[in-house]
Amino acid sequence: MTLLKKLATAAVALGLASSAMAQDTTKVGFIYVGPVGDGGWTYEHEQGRLALEEHFGDKVETVFQESVPEGADAERAITQMALNGADLIFTTSFGFMEPTLAVAKKFPDVKFEHATGFKTLPNVSTYSARFYEGRAVQGHIAGKMTESNIIGYIASFPIPEVIRGINSAYIHAKKVNPDVEFKIIWAYTWFDPAKEADAATALIEQGADVILQHTDSTAPQAAAEKAGDVITFGQASDMGEYAPLPRVSSIIDNWAPYYIERTQAVMDGTWESEQTWDGIGPGMVGIGEITDAVPADVKTEALALKEAMAKGEYHPFTGPLKKQDGSDWLAEGEVADDGTLLGMDFYVEGISGEIPN
Amino acid sequence: MDLGSINPVLLLASLMVAATPILIAALGELVAERAGVLNLGVEGMMITGAICGFAAAVNTGSPLVGFIAAALGGAGLSLLFAFLTQIALANQVASGLALTLFGLGLSALLGQGYQGIKPPPTGKLDIPLLGDIPGLGPVLFGHDIMVYFGLGLCAAVWGMLKYTRAGLILRAVGENHDAAHALGYKVVRVRILAILFGGACAGLGGAYISLIRVPQWTEGMTAGAGWIALALVVFASWKAGRVLLGAWLFGGVTVLQLNLQAAGSALPVEYLSMSPYLITILVLVIMSADKPRAPASLGRIFHASQ
Numbered sequence: 016m017t018l019l020k021k022l023a024t025a026a027v028a029l030g031l032a033s034s035a036m037a038q039d040t041t042k043v044g045f046i047y048v049g050p051v052g053d054g055g056w057t058y059e060h061e062q063g064r065l066a067l068e069e070h071f072g073d074k075v076e077t078v079f080q081e082s083v084p085e086g087a088d089a090e091r092a093i094t095q096m097a098l099n100g101a102d103l104i105f106t107t108s109f110g111f112m113e114p115t116l117a118v119a120k121k122f123p124d125v126k127f128e129h130a131t132g133f134k135t136l137p138n139v140s141t142y143s144a145r146f147y148e149g150r151a152v153q154g155h156i157a158g159k160m161t162e163s164n165i166i167g168y169i170a171s172f173p174i175p176e177v178i179r180g181i182n183s184a185y186i187h188a189k190k191v192n193p194d195v196e197f198k199i200i201w202a203y204t205w206f207d208p209a210k211e212a213d214a215a216t217a218l219i220e221q222g223a224d225v226i227l228q229h230t231d232s233t234a235p236q237a238a239a240e241k242a243g244d245v246i247t248f249g250q251a252s253d254m255g256e257y258a259p260l261p262r263v264s265s266i267i268d269n270w271a272p273y274y275i276e277r278t279q280a281v282m283d284g285t286w287e288s289e290q291t292w293d294g295i296g297p298g299m300v301g302i303g304e305i306t307d308a309v310p311a312d313v314k315t316e317a318l319a320l321k322e323a324m325a326k327g328e329y330h331p332f333t334g335p336l337k338k339q340d341g342s343d344w345l346a347e348g349e350v351a352d353d354g355t356l357l358g359m360d361f362y363v364e365g366i367s368g369e370i371p372n
Numbered sequence: 373m374d375l376g377s378i379n380p381v382l383l384l385a386s387l388m389v390a391a392t393p394i395l396i397a398a399l400g401e402l403v404a405e406r407a408g409v410l411n412l413g414v415e416g417m418m419i420t421g422a423i424c425g426f427a428a429a430v431n432t433g434s435p436l437v438g439f440i441a442a443a444l445g446g447a448g449l450s451l452l453f454a455f456l457t458q459i460a461l462a463n464q465v466a467s468g469l470a471l472t473l474f475g476l477g478l479s480a481l482l483g484q485g486y487q488g489i490k491p492p493p494t495g496k497l498d499i500p501l502l503g504d505i506p507g508l509g510p511v512l513f514g515h516d517i518m519v520y521f522g523l524g525l526c527a528a529v530w531g532m533l534k535y536t537r538a539g540l541i542l543r544a545v546g547e548n549h550d551a552a553h554a555l556g557y558k559v560v561r562v563r564i565l566a567i568l569f570g571g572a573c574a575g576l577g578g579a580y581i582s583l584i585r586v587p588q589w590t591e592g593m594t595a596g597a598g599w600i601a602l603a604l605v606v607f608a609s610w611k612a613g614r615v616l617l618g619a620w621l622f623g624g625v626t627v628l629q630l631n632l633q634a635a636g637s638a639l640p641v642e643y644l645s646m647s648p649y650l651i652t653i654l655v656l657v658i659m660s661a662d663k664p665r666a667p668a669s670l671g672r673i674f675h676a677s678q
Contacts, residue, residue, distance in 0.1 A: 050590075050591035050592045051591070052487055052590065052591035053590060053591065053592075054487055054488065167634065198634045198635075198636070199633070199634075200630055200633045200634050201641045201645065204595075206592070206595065207595040207596075208581075208588070208590050208593040208595065209586055209594075209595065209597065210595070212586040213390055213585075213630055214634075217386070217630040217631045217633075217634050218634050220383075220631070221377045221379075221634045221635060232590050233487075233488065233588060234593075236588075237490070237588040238586070240490070241587060256488030257488075368636050369640070371641035372642070
């Protein structure tokens with residue numbers, strides 16, 4: 016009897032020990048839309064994952080799956096990760112929104128973080144960066160530097176995040192150059208280097224001498240370099256290998272601090288569903304070095320603009336602004352609220368063309 | 373809409389560039405399928421060719437060496453498929469899919485350290501007098517050498533299949549491998565050669581993307597071009613001329629729709645975006661009203677004992 020008791024106690028102790036050991040490491044999963052070597056969007060998320068591993072050492076175990084298509088297959092990939100014991104899963108593309116919510120309902124104990132989305136659950140947070148602040152800087156430089164007054168824009172999907180970027184860049188290009196015109200191509204892909212290069216080439220052939228991109232690979236940079244006399248901006252990552260020309264600056268996503276903070280919250284048991292949307296100020300959005308190809312005065316103005324946004328003195332969407340159809344949006348001095356920005360589905364006045372549905 | 377901003381000469385030049393990788397890869401697959409082998413690994417062989425060619429071109433400074441390495445890389449990977457399906461008699465569909473997955477992984481591994489590097493530029497064929505003919509010159513004579521290689525390859529494959537003894541044997545093997553075997557043809561040897569040819573072509577197509585069309589290396593950069601090539605072979609009813617037409621249509625409409633978007637076309641973007649697939653399939657399906665059929669032994673396993 017005593018022996019049995021002892022055995023039972025030992026078993027319970029063992030069980031406790033093993034569960035305690037399991038709690039020691041937090042398993043964090045990442046779902047990527049492109050390959051980790053895309054040189055842009057997914058690359059920066061991967062850098063965040065590596066920083067997370069370095070910060071916590073043995074206390075975290077990270078797993079990732081790359082090139083997960085947006086859609087039904089994403090649900091399978093996320094489910095698999097949850098089944099394999101992940102405590103926290105970051106799904107890093109807009110198109111993973113519905114799959115993330117669907118899986119989150121089935122795994123209430125697992126925490127989910129969806130990038131760039133707007134729907135939450137008690138165990139689903141969203142996080143995104145105010146990329147449009149970086150777009151304002153790009154628009155300023157683009158408007159100043161274009162000689163043909165035609166700026167080409169490679170857009171991915173017609174979602175609010177992309178539309179915000181177009182509007183922000185346009186507003187600030189127009190401000191410094193009233194003759195500026197935007198030509199926009201919807202590539203309907205986040206990652207397809209050949210198509211991105213073709214889109215850049217088409218824009219350049221139609222007279223664009225500045226290319227802005229909202230797709231993930233460095234292909235447009237290569238196409239611009241091949242064409243010559245065209246400037247570009249790094250997207251999501253510095254893309255510094257194309258500096259000083261064609262890449263004259265960049266928007267850099269910095270996810271590492273956020274990933275570390277949220278993983279810490281899961282470890283401490285303080286994780287709660289939140290909607291995080293940080294910009295240049297908190298450091299989630301960085302502006303890559305502005306190269307010497309940009310005239311010194313333009314560079315100074317661009318940096319001043321960046322500084323004003325970082326301090327919160329200036330908001331890229333400040334009135335007076337009208338919508339594309341001519342109706343009033345923001346009155347003089349009025350600043351856009353986050354709700355409108357998060358659901359943005361209209362162009363500002365002056366941009367031609369329609370947003371696809 | 374400002375259609376005037378579209379330059380037809382530049383558009384045609386871009387069309388050729390967009391069509392060439394799928395044309396070359398599809399011609400390779402066409403030969404393999406006419407020999408009765410269904411190799412679904414085109415995407416994997418293309419991406420392997422893309423990195424092999426890129427690495428070789430960067431290290432030697434010669435695009436020509438790059439393309440040769442790409443052909444060897446693609447053929448090397450296809451050798452694995454040949455071994456699995458012709459010697460080990462494995463299922464062709466499963467082996468082909470595995471080959472694509474393997475190729476994607478292998479290329480990502482080989483490509484470590486090649487991101488952000490610029491390949492040596494491939495020269496354009498500049499024929500002094502012909503290239504200067506206004507309009508016609510740049511359209512016909514202003515391309516890189518691989519565009520002409522693709523066209524030449526198309527003519528060669530067509531001529532080989534139609535007029536030569538080798539083409540006849542290849543088709544016999546693809547139509548009825550038992551009969552071909554009974555006549556004394558080496559079915560397995562013919563098929564292995566066809567697979568190697570398909571691999572080499574896929575590799576060249578991939579290298580065209582990494583060395584000329586995009587010029588850079590990025591993981592997964594073929595992004596489905598191999599599957600398009602594969603589909604093209606079927607829709608082109610296993611005929612070289614129609615593969616060329618299909619590749620031009622697909623490449624052409626892809627480039628055209630991007631140009632129409634940039635020019636501010638009134639057509640909704642959604643329709644423009646799907647137009648390359650729709651138009652290519654539609655045209656080729658209408659053309660195949662003459663009821664073509666697949667090579668009769670396509671995808672079937674052959675063993676001399678049966």
